[in-house]
Amino acid sequence: MPESVTLDPKQRDQLRTEGLDSLYFFVKGILGFDWLIPHIHMELCSILQNPKNTHVLVTLPRGWLKSTICSIGYPLWLATRDPNIRILITQNSFTNACKKLAGIRALVEGNSLYRLLYPEVLPTKESTWKSDALELTRSRPNPEATFEAAGTGTSVISRHYDVVVEDDTIAPDLDELREEAPIPSQEDVEKAIGWHKLVGPLLLPGGTSKNIVVGTRWFEKDTISWVSDNEPHFVRYERAA
Secondary structure, three states, X not given: XXXXXXXXXXXXXXXXXHHHHOHHHHHHHHOOOOOOOHXXXXXXXXXHHOOOOOEEEEEOXXXXXXXXXXXXXXXXXXXXXXXXXXXXXXXXXXXXXXXXXXXXXXXXXXXXHHHHHOHHHOOOOOOOEEXXXXXXXXXXXXXXXXXXXXXXXXXXXXXXXXXXXEEOOXXXXXXXXXXXXXXXXHHHHHHHHHHHHOXXXXXXXXXXXXXXXXXXXXXXXXXXXXXXXXXXXXXXXEOOO
16 A cells, blocks of 8 residues: 655645646656656656647657657656546557556556545545556547557457557567567568557547657658658657767
8 A cells, every 4th residue: 555645735736736737746746757857857747738739759768768658658647637548558559559558557556645546536445457558547439448459460350449558569578678679670660650550540539639759760661750751740859878
């Protein structure tokens, strides 16, 4: 069980409102990722939370918390604001995508401040709550869970989402990141690009659905390059090491 947090009603309302208004504050101040820094992560959070930015391409080096923000904090922020939302989080493998859902699950179950501020969205015993699908308390039923996981080889036919996050879809498995680990192959790149081309039909119509592509550069011609060359409507956020 998470440790208890005590706040007076004014403090609770202030933190609750500020968290819903600011993705940066939500991830750093409420979820507890306090190593976020303003000159790197505040601009990224502002871009993501802008509803006009329906297509966003994020390019950051490894270890710069891009997955923490884009695949864990941002989806949970969106779902806290609207639990009826449907979000698909994809990675190079189904296993790694499920690890991102495990990060969200750990925060919902174990972050006492989040649980205190947003009790109305906490899952109940009727909620779907498993490794590849998590569901917060909703006001209406949906065929998809609040958060679902997929790899580039996962079949997602006939599913529809408000948000699709593609996070490091050509990265090597995290368990293989040793000094001698090979970089992704061209086949991996082509597979990720092919999967990206299928995202459009997964998004709900209406012009408000979002596609977030997150990655680190591996090749000159990779997914990030393909999106940059072929989809100029993507808003780009890029920082180099």
